[in-house]
Amino acid sequence: MRCYINGIIHPMTEESLVYHSIATNQGVIVHIDDHIDLKQCESIVDLKGNHLYPGFVDAHLHLLGYGEHLSTLNVSSCHTKEALFELLDQHLNKPFVFAQGYIDIGITKHDLDKRYKDQMILLRHNDFHGLTLNQKALDHFNVSDETGILKELKAQHVLDLIPKHSKEELSEMLKKALEKLYHYGITGGHSDDLFYYNGFDETYSVFEDVLKTHPFRTHLLMHHEVIDDFIKSKKSWGVQNPYLELGGVKMFYDGTMSSQTALMKDPYLKSSHHGEVVMGKDFFENTLIKTRSHGLTAAIHVIGDQGLDDVCELLLKHPPRQGFKDRIIHAPWLMKKTLPKLIDKPLTIDIQPPFLASDLPRAYTLFSKKPEYEFPWKTYLDHQIIISGSSDAPVEDPNPLIGIKDAIFRRSREDMHVYQKEESLSSFEAIKLYSTYAHAQSIYGKKGYIKEGYVADFTVLDLDLMHAHEHAFNGNHVVMTIIDDVIVYTRKL
Ligand SMILES: [Zn+2]
Numbered sequence: 001m002r003c004y005i006n007g008i009i010h011p012m013t014e015e016s017l018v019y020h021s022i023a024t025n026q027g028v029i030v031h032i033d034d035h036i037d038l039k040q041c042e043s044i045v046d047l048k049g050n051h052l053y054p055g056f057v058d059a060h061l062h063l064l065g066y067g068e069h070l071s072t073l074n075v076s077s078c079h080t081k082e083a084l085f086e087l088l089d090q091h092l093n094k095p096f097v098f099a100q101g102y103i104d105i106g107i108t109k110h111d112l113d114k115r116y117k118d119q120m121i122l123l124r125h126n127d128f129h130g131l132t133l134n135q136k137a138l139d140h141f142n143v144s145d146e147t148g149i150l151k152e153l154k155a156q157h158v159l160d161l162i163p164k165h166s167k168e169e170l171s172e173m174l175k176k177a178l179e180k181l182y183h184y185g186i187t188g189g190h191s192d193d194l195f196y197y198n199g200f201d202e203t204y205s206v207f208e209d210v211l212k213t214h215p216f217r218t219h220l221l222m223h224h225e226v227i228d229d230f231i232k233s234k235k236s237w238g239v240q241n242p243y244l245e246l247g248g249v250k251m252f253y254d255g256t257m258s259s260q261t262a263l264m265k266d267p268y269l270k271s272s273h274h275g276e277v278v279m280g281k282d283f284f285e286n287t288l289i290k291t292r293s294h295g296l297t298a299a300i301h302v303i304g305d306q307g308l309d310d311v312c313e314l315l316l317k318h319p320p321r322q323g324f325k326d327r328i329i330h331a332p333w334l335m336k337k338t339l340p341k342l343i344d345k346p347l348t349i350d351i352q353p354p355f356l357a358s359d360l361p362r363a364y365t366l367f368s369k370k371p372e373y374e375f376p377w378k379t380y381l382d383h384q385i386i387i388s389g390s391s392d393a394p395v396e397d398p399n400p401l402i403g404i405k406d407a408i409f410r411r412s413r414e415d416m417h418v419y420q421k422e423e424s425l426s427s428f429e430a431i432k433l434y435s436t437y438a439h440a441q442s443i444y445g446k447k448g449y450i451k452e453g454y455v456a457d458f459t460v461l462d463l464d465l466m467h468a469h470e471h472a473f474n475g476n477h478v479v480m481t482i483i484d485d486v487i488v489y490t491r492k493l
Contacts, residue, residue: 001025001040002485004458007047010466011450012054012436015428022052024456027242027484028445032452045487050479051464053431054448055187055457056400057217057438059388060329060350063191064203065128067173068165069100069394070180076101076126085115092119098162100124100394102132104258109134109148122158127256128395131155151259152278164198170206178214182489184399185459185478188217190350190390190441192250192299195223200230211243215483217457218243219442221250221299224287237296239444242484247441248299248327249291252278254307257332257363263307265335266369275304288318298326305333305371312341320346327441330392332356334373339383348386348440351377351433353406354396357413377407378423386440389433400434404465405473407433427466435459456485 002024009019011032023031023041031037038044073091078084084107091097097116102123112121112134120137124130130151133141138148141158150158165173181189197203200222207218222230227249239245255261255278260268263275277284291298297320302311308331320326326347332355342349356375364370373379380387389407391398407430411418425433436448446454460480463472481489 001030002043002045003036003038003041004045004047004052005038006049007052007460008049008464009047009052009450010431012428012432013449013451015426015466019450022450024485027456029450029452029454029456032450047460051461052450053459053461053465054435054450054454055217055481055483056185056434056459057188057190057442057447058181058186058390058393058398058400058434059190059438059441060352060390061189061191061393061398062193062196063177063189063218064170064173064193064197064206066180066393066398067175067177070176071173073097073099074101075099075123076103079103079105081105081107081111088116088121092116094119096120096122096137098122098124101126104130107132109138109145112148122162125155125259126395127258129155129256129259129261131158133158152255152261152276159196167198167202167206170197170203171210174206174210175214178210178216181216181398182481183476183478184401185461185481185489186398186400187457187459187481187483188219188438188442188447189398190219190221190247190388192221192223194220195225195250200226201233204233204235207244208240211241215243215486215488217442217444217447217483219245219247221247222296224249224251224291227290227294227296231294242444245443247443248297249287250299251284251287251291251301253284253300253302253311254278254304256303257359257366260366262304262333263302263310264304264333264367264371265306265309266367266371268366269368274306277307277310285314285318288314292318292320295321297324299329300326301329303330303332305335305338308333309335309338309341312338312345315345315347316341325441330355332359332375333371334376334379336372339373339379342380342385343383348388349380350390351375351380351387352390352392352396353377353403353430353433354391356410356419357402357406358396360412360419361415361417374420374423375410376420376423377425381425381429386437387433388438388440389430390438401463401465401473401477404430404434405470409470411470427468431465456482458482
């Protein structure tokens with residue numbers, strides 16, 4: 001038995017309830033406070049007055065994508081062409097220059113061609129739905145385009161042609177991601193990775209191997225393009241081992257706001273178009289039907305308000321098996337008429353609080369008319385719709401403290417305004433997004449509360465999130481990260 005003592009322990013069952021000690025055995029909480037006999041403890045962890053929460057989880061991210069992001073050139077800090085060129089100039093030692101995180105500042109292939117003739121330049125857009133290439137790169141991939149700016153399927157086509165990482169490189173990327181997440185106090189994540197790299201089997205085995213040395217509660221979505229590989233693998237859906245689960249089938253209904261491909265009820269301001277159904281409506285519905293035919297659940301990317309309404313209708317037409325829940329990923333814009341279609345339905349929503357802080361007010365410059373609800377998290381909770389907190393990393397930094405802060409304060413990082421204060425969550429609700437509710441789709445073990453019988457996954461902070469001021473969320477507050485009773489991170493003093 002191990003005892004964690006001298007802590008302020010937030011069980012997340014009631015807002016004001018705190019404990020001071022817990023005892024664990026074989027990765028499970030066995031006693032709390034008075035019921036602990038210290039004489040029986042083989043090891044003692046002194047929490048030194050710090051705050052212990054159920055382990056924080058990111059409900060939607062891309063673990064390998066995040067590892068790749070941590071390992072490659074990132075240009076997301078470049079807000080002018082000059083700044084971007086200056087950074088690229090420092091990385092011209094390879095014939096193929098791949099940069100991530102490009103914020104669309106209007107660079108075309110002509111800008112790139114003027115400066116870079118010897119290298120292939122490839123800028124991956126920060127929304128992951130577009131690429132900008134110079135002529136040399138376009139030629140290499142045998143793609144012709146006037147601007148060099150490729151979106152959605154055309155961009156994916158080029159990404160598919162990029163030389164793959166070796167298995168060892170993927171393992172290193174995953175370890176890098178997990179170590180950074182430990183440092184953020186994260187004990188688990190629901191990730192979409194199985195299609196984008198070395199195929200279902202090899203990517204799966206990378207997870208299986210790395211998780212043996214790097215414990216992390218990993219729930220992997222299965223991209224619709226790998227359903228056949230999954231069936232062929234004869235693996236079963238759900239729990240593979242205490243650290244690995246296979247979950248819903250990831251599919252994309254629409255695109256993104258910044259690419260103006262999110263499907264909106266009202267057209268975008270400078271054009272008459274409403275966005276798009278990226279897979280095509282028939283293909284999407286057939287994919288959903290195929291998903292059901294294998295008894296699987298769906299994990300659907302949808303951003304636009306019209307897109308969300310369409311998805312609700314399709315899920316109603318093709319519901320999951322009794323007792324199973326689908327997940328909707330994103331859903332930041334909502335029409336009034338769609339709300340009842342989300343209530344009492346077998347689904348959960350993965351929301352990204354940092355999107356509000358990053359995307360507003362720029363999104364308003366794209367709309368001809370504001371959507372009826374914007375990032376309506378309080379509305380979702382008030383209607384008992386389960387929402388889970390996430391970062392979509394590498395799109396956003398996966399630091400959960402930032403997500404919790406954004407869910408409470410709803411302040412834009414661009415103009416520092418607070419948007420729709422009435423949709424703010426309480427601190428308790430916001431912490432739950434990343435602890436209790438983040439497990440809405442988890443399968444293995446009991447997670448998300450400090451209770452007897454629940455797993456020993458803990459996040460220890462030097463900050464009382466329940467009462468913290470807005471500015472206090474910045475900085476590193478993680479003292480310890482514990483997964484399955486193993487301390488995977490301790491802050492160095
Ligand atoms: Zn994503």
